[in-house]
Amino acid sequence: MxxxxxxxxxxxxxxxxxxxxxxxxxxxxxxxxxxxxxxxxxxxxxxxxxxxxxxxxxxxxxxxxxxxxxxxFYNSNQEITKKSEFKNDLINGFSLFYRNSQIIRAEKYFMGNKTNEWNSLAEFKKDNNINFL
Structure with missing residues (x-):
């Protein structure tokens, strides 16, 4: 017992x-x-x-x-400044940067290393077939 x-x-x-x-x-x-x-x-x-x-x-x-x-990611006024994809604690995929709720530029990463960047939303959309924007 x-x-x-x-x-x-x-x-x-x-x-x-x-x-x-x-x-x-x-x-x-x-x-x-x-x-x-x-x-x-x-x-x-x-x-x-x-x-x-x-x-x-x-x-x-x-x-x-x-x-x-x-x-x-937000600034201290709670405005979105960036959205980033991560994998295993490293940026992996896209990072989208915002100002006044609008995407102003984008970067692409592979396991923490930047592989590309775009300085406008138009450039980014032209090079990437992304449906969520």
Missing amino acids: KQGFYILLLFTFFQVSGQKFYSKEYYDNGKLKSEGWLNQNQRVDYWFYYFENGNKKEEGHFINNKKCKWWI
Whole structure:
């Protein structure tokens, strides 16, 4: 009977410790600094980061504690300044730069190294068949 109890207790411990949970970190002033999902002490899924004034700073996906997919970056007034694709914590794909909610230029990266850049949206569209713009 005791052996069965200990096995159940051990199983319960590993079940609870292996589950993901929502985490929040705060600045000294009490404002939210970051929030998102942790699984076994690693960032996973979608995360948000904030400036000390409480405005959003950046947001995006993690897999195994590494940035992946699209990330959105903001200035302190919460205006989008850049959207970038990541893979394994490195910029990989396009980075689109914004001013007044309009794309003003673009860059392309391969595993952290810039491979191309365009100084206007027209140039970018001409060279890339992108449906989301």
